[in-house]
Amino acid sequence: MSEAIKTAAPVEGEPMPAELKTAEIPTRRGPAPGDPEFLGALRDCCRSLLAEGHVQRIIAYRETPDSLRPEVAFFASPEETGDLVWDLFCNTNICKYLLDYRTFEGRIGVVVKGCDARGVVQLINDMQIPRDKVEIIGICCPGQIDPAKVESAAGEAWVSRVVAGPDSVEIVTEEGTEMRVPLESVLTDRCLSCRKPNPPVADVVFGEDQKGRISDEVFEQIAELERMSSAERDAFWNRHFERCIRCFACRNVCPACSCTKCVFDQQEPDWLAGERNQANQHFFQITRAVHVSGRCTGCEECDRVCPVGIPLRLMNKKLWKDVKDLFDSPLPGTKLGVRSPLVMWDPKDADSFE
Amino acid sequence: MKRIGVFVCHCGTNIAATVDVEKVAESARHLPHVVFATTYKFMCADPGQKLIADAIREHALNRVVVAACSPHMHERTFRKAVERAGVNPYLMEVANVREQCSWVHRDKPVGTEKAAALVAAAVAKVARNVPLESGKLPVERRALVVGGGIAGIQAALDIAESGYHVTIVEREQSVGGRMAQLDKTFPTLDCSSCILTPKMVDVGHHPMIEICSYSEIESVEGYVGNFEVTIRRKATSVDPDVCTGCGECWNRCPVKKLPSSFNMDLGHRPAIYVDFPQAIPNVPVIDRANCTYYLRDGKCRVCEKVCPTKAIDFTLEDRLVKERFGAIVMATGFQTASLQQYPEWGLGTYPDVVTGLHFERLVSSTGPTEGKIKRPSDGKEPKSVVFVLCAGSRDEARGRSYCSKACCMYSAKQAILLREKIPQAQAHVFYMDIRTAGKDYEEFYMRAKEEYGVNYIRGRVAKVYPEKDHLVVRGEDTLLGRPVAVEADMVVLAAAIEPRADAAALAQKVGISYNRDHFFSEAHPKLRPVESNTGGVFLAGCCQGPKDIPETVAQASAAAAKVVQMFSKDALVSEAQLASVNEAWCIGCFLCQPVCPYKAIQPKEIEERRGRDKIKRTVSSVNTGLCQGCGACAVACPSGAMRLNGFTDEQILAEVDAVCL
């Protein structure tokens, strides 16, 4: 293992004992993002995992010409890990790529933030991939930057690169001008209200536990919607659902959506017709949200990828709030071996029937 | 080609008075796939059924809708009718136009319109029905009886007498159970052992009965007709094939002072022992936790030395035996409540406060006092005994709301026995209500009061405490409305009858349900009282709820009759409307698994072609022997890979569409 990784147990260089693979508390920690040694240590870690045969593939990120938008990449050999990157622009939740490896024979490493790691755990809990097949390389996430916010901060100028500090970021434009803006002003919306930035389950962790941001903004918005009249809520959602182009991006990125034959793709039964009207839009939106309720990890990737800006998190988080209030279960993806509270019951459950 | 026939019943005037049946038939003729529609006075009568059959032939119908009374009335009738005419019975749907239309809507045009809508829904559904076949399940004609008390013994004898093999699994060294511990039985006062031991001997000698005593159920797999049960045969250290039960070993064993659970710890037994002299099988076991050989590294060996047949084998180990059974009778009996929540009564604190079962041992001639009633503390003959009824029963506040049912009667019996054995002793009974529902029971209770002078005091006991060499029982006489204090040499608590401590764990192994008190649940409280809700598992005796001996025996015989009924068939017919898996769609998330009340869903590995590769993956599969067709799995399944035949998404959606039109 890499020098930079401080190993508690087992002793450095020794193959990892099997029980560690399923241990919820990681025993190895690497430097935090922001530490000058961080990227080198992460690359070393991935390189040695591949070199020592612990994994046969690593799913992580790679630099692109657009420094605000690294891409997801798949590393099959130690040599390839030279351009592996992890910075504050790794917005994409990569856990869903694991499903492409359902029948892959080797082990797969995934480089994950707190939210991505919950997705991995949810896939494990939904029995889509066995725990021992995944090497979870977790990163305690300081928050991700929304490239669009950076670009709008830069105004007309093209952004050439961004240097992130602990509290602020420096934006360098193509013309060479530099400007400094507070970090909070460019963080993604989901990161601004992220309460769980640390991977709940991991084999290796980089950085020390982050506190997260305790914004109640989403829940305040939900409460506001709940206070509205039916007609106002109807108008609110009609306005949003109307825009849906049914690209299914929300579904495709969702760690709780792993069906290979989704109800929306079926002809028989004909759940969803193609015509874009409010009836069909509602059927799609409500069904999608209900299907993932009890298993939604709150990563808000759906909200992030929606090309028409439907506030999907206001649906998912509403469902989560109710599920949590009613059945007192942990946030999906934070614990191994937990099934959806909607496939369980308790004789003392609340009753909304008459 | 779907060719649907619609048959609208007048039901005399029951339907026709408020529904224009001709109009309903006419509107049906315009529905997709409907090629024939007619009406008739009584569709369920022979001519009506013949009309359906004739129309099926004449119009080459391959699907049928009958608009008539509730499917709860005649669904089966019409299924059989179409089947006789060569149409799969599941290609018939009933439109309920009587109970849910003509009888509840008096306005004829309105009723007619709704009836037409209900017919349209049934037509839309039946168009999406597919032929279903009832599966045939083979039956392993061997029964397992769990528990060797009177319930298990009776069930085993009845099944074996019908010619089927039975295995009794009994946890203790001997069969006999609670009844073997009793002295006399109410209301006849005949000796419990005298009526039980012949039955034990019958069980022991019956060629069709195998007794696995000193054994427990390890696991149960499979389903009705085909259970695979693993039985843990605990190591006895005695070879049953060689042992003659001569008793040399247990008479000579130097460890003599171990508490005898058969005697409710009031007497002693050696480390190698049989539960009681008439034990069946009459082969002792070694209590390894207390045997010197096991405690001190192979020392002692007295039993081995004295055994004339060399039956002792210290090296024996627990064995796990797998056997197949077609049916299981649960007869695991009861224990009496420990009454820890009732410190005021002093059970466990004062040695002379005992439960009814202790008293049985003290009054029994085979008991530790050889039938002389002596109080446990100093062996003195009691001159005053207080019996406390409802000890732990009927007390919602402390967790047990039910009545233990047998206590009123057995306490009356014990009071009588006391008065017979020690005529000068006084018997007092504290009670809440006296419940003597049973043949000759009330008479027996009256005898206790009038002939034997038992003093009944209506009221709860608040406290039992020692004073000099006796106990004082304080309570309130609610009839006189004043506190009472009774001096007693002994207090006998009619402790609540509760299921065995591990009843819930066993129920989970077997896959049956239990109520909040952990009594096993019957499939229907009135109409299926001896069946559990799991096919092929039946209930007998106190494990299902408190009961006395005659009731237990009756239930055991009933359970046996159910088993024999099952075994008398060539094969079991499984329901046709069960869940099945579309394996191509199933991703093996197993959200369906926890919602299945019958544990009918298991993982299954399938091979699939992916391009040029063959891959293996795990999907859900439904055990049709266990599935009862509730459909909970189909809703838990996000993709709809799990389908409930007869009530598929396609069928229900078609109905919804039709009723909304």
Next chain:
Amino acid sequence: MPVNESAAAEAEMMTEAEMTTDGASGAGADAGTGTWEPRIVAFCCNWCSYAGADLAGTSRKQYPANIRIVRVPCSGRINPQYILRAFQRGADGVMVAGCHPGDCHYTTGNYYTRRRFSVVQRFLEYVGLHPDRFSGHWISGSEGEKFVQTAREFTEKVRSLGPNEKMRDVL
């Protein structure tokens, strides 16, 4: 609707007004009369609620014809998507009914119904469906009267709301 509370009177002695409301057509905007009638879909479990509805019939109790029952084996078989579909196809109100908790024919099916629909019911309201358009009930096989009362009250609630437009297919 003026519900006649007297059980003895209600079976045979309905007022004129009740006859018209109870006896009204269940078919949306009725071309013949021009009066609008709510469409109501009730999903009933086979063993309890459907049997309860049958009992209402056997007892000849009258209730509005607006309710059309879809029979399912267990309330646990009721997929929330069916509710959406009903609204889509023109239902003005949807009812779900099952055995009382603890009395499920399949032991535990209705416990899942209870969980599922306590979440779904709140969510439907959240996306803008009027809360009175969806309701859940526990109706046993012996509760014919409860079925009748539920049917009457629900129909009246929905009637007072007027036609539903939320999620509805535009025809």
